[in-house]
Amino acid sequence: MKEVIQLDQISKKYGHFSLCELTFGIKEGYITGLIGPNGAGKTTLIKMMMGMVFPDHGSVKIFDQEMSIHEAENKDRIGYVSDENYFYDQLTIDQMSKIIAPFYSRWDQETYRKYIEMFKLSPRKKIKELSKGMKMKYSLAIALSHGADLLIMDEPTAGLDPIFRRELLDLLSEHIQDEKKSILFSTHNTTDLDRIADYIVFVNEGHLVFNEMKESLANKYMLVKGNKELLDRDVRKWFIGLRETEVGFEGLLNNRSEGEHFFRDHAICETPTLEEIMYFTVKGNALYV
Numbered sequence: 001m002k003e004v005i006q007l008d009q010i011s012k013k014y015g016h017f018s019l020c021e022l023t024f025g026i027k028e029g030y031i032t033g034l035i036g037p038n039g040a041g042k043t044t045l046i047k048m049m050m051g052m053v054f055p056d057h058g059s060v061k062i063f064d065q066e067m068s069i070h071e072a073e074n075k076d077r078i079g080y081v082s083d084e085n086y087f088y089d090q091l092t093i094d095q096m097s098k099i100i101a102p103f104y105s106r107w108d109q110e111t112y113r114k115y116i117e118m119f120k121l122s123p124r125k126k127i128k129e130l131s132k133g134m135k136m137k138y139s140l141a142i143a144l145s146h147g148a149d150l151l152i153m154d155e156p157t158a159g160l161d162p163i164f165r166r167e168l169l170d171l172l173s174e175h176i177q178d179e180k181k182s183i184l185f186s187t188h189n190t191t192d193l194d195r196i197a198d199y200i201v202f203v204n205e206g207h208l209v210f211n212e213m214k215e216s217l218a219n220k221y222m223l224v225k226g227n228k229e230l231l232d233r234d235v236r237k238w239f240i241g242l243r244e245t246e247v248g249f250e251g252l253l254n255n256r257s258e259g260e261h262f263f264r265d266h267a268i269c270e271t272p273t274l275e276e277i278m279y280f281t282v283k284g285n286a287l288y289v
């Protein structure tokens, strides 16, 4: 399957934090969610994809082209949304857009107008007068108005009210109907992922935990709830993360078929939610791939 983004052996060190030889790809034609706890490295990875941060080692390819060499032509095809404000505060929405438009060879003023209207943004309002959610909407309108083949978005749903959040997710699902278009977005909200993501990339402490199809996680992971008597030293080691109370335990396994075989008759075996997979992995000193 074709990949629209390829990171190969990426390393980056910031003091005590490091991205450690990360290698993964983002599939063309799909929506991929990038998840991980605070400080896991999501924004750093996204900035690397946008050529805004350089890796110490390794290569970043977008559309099969090395980002460091083909930055301008790649960016022409990427719609980027970030939670940082890159606009000029003193300008109005329309004045700002007139500055941005010439940077994109496929800028479509009609589409831009459509989104500004749909997102209920007033073209004469100054950027500094926009609320956090309005700035995000403005950023989204720009990203969707220049025929981008790839949307890269850093927490695009943060700060959005639940109604617009849902509308945006529907809009992104529609956008992907064109099989040549791809979306990568980071989020802390697993409901976003449940609604629209096809693939999930999970990073923790600068390591890749997994890059998997969302549907296949249910075949891999299992949540076991049972009596503490089931736990001895060897059994404990099977769990990625374990939460124990006085009498019982809850633990996550990443080998469902073996786990079912062992625990089926003695404990409750469930399919974990994404949030549970994240919680137990982050809490439990998981082994990284």
Ligand SMILES: Nc1ncnc2c1ncn2[C@@H]1O[C@H](COP(=O)(O)OP(=O)(O)OP(=O)(O)O)[C@@H](O)[C@H]1O
Residues within 6 Å of the ligand: 014, 015, 017, 036, 037, 038, 039, 040, 041, 042, 043, 044, 045
């Ligand atoms: N320019 C920088 N200089 C020094 N350290 C940095 C810089 N940018 C990021 N870091 C560090 O890199 C680590 C990863 O940060 P990053 O912003 O990528 O995490 P994140 O997964 O996006 O977190 P969050 O969910 O909180 O937004 C953090 O420890 C952060 O302090």
